[in-house]
Amino acid sequence: MPAAKILMITGDFTEDYETMVPFQTLLACGYTVHAVCPGKNAGETVATAIHDFEGDQTYSEKRGHNFALNATFASIRAEDYDALVIPGGRAPEYLRLNPEVIKAVQHFFGADKPVAAICHGAQLLAAAGVLKGRTCSAYPACRPEVELAGGTYADIAINDAVADGNLVTAPAWPAHPAWLRQFMAVLDASALSEANAA
Helix, strand or coil, rough: CCCCCCEEEEECCCEEEHHHHHHHHHCCCCCCEEECCCCCCCCCCEEEEEEEECCCCCCCCEEEEEECCCCCHHHHCHHHEEEEEEEEEEHHHCCCHHHHHHHHHHHHHHHHEEEECCCCCCHHHCCCCCCCCCCCCCCCCHHHHHHCCCCCEEECCCCCCCCECCCCEEECHHHHHHHHHHHHHHHHHHHEEEEEEE
């Protein structure tokens, strides 16, 4: 079975770990991953932010790395991808204002393809109107958006993840092992289902 072709939609001040770790992990596991940002081309970078939990009432934020994009948003077609990854951080807040991004997210849900979102990635899911009747984890401050969008907020440990059909979500980067393990299980089940149907 060929490995899945995955689209990652990211943007400036995306969370550093939530972008780099899934990107590199999925590549290392043999998947094809194209990281894109609206208005930017392959070879350009997005700035990342490091969000940490240091005992304050909310996360702290520091400047992270420059993350290199390897595909051009204007050239991709959501239909050409088997799955979608949405990192958290600041990026989802402004990406949800882009109609092309919303359309791409809606495609993956309409086609029942695997989707992984973490932390503030739920802001993009809520804006796309795809959470009605779905269980979704996110950073706790995004709980109102999940619920206002008609979803059920999964109040789970910060290092845990939850799968609802082909949607895999988690609260923040401490959940990477659980989140990526569940997402890859969904990816492999989806590929097997497609192979059996062929």
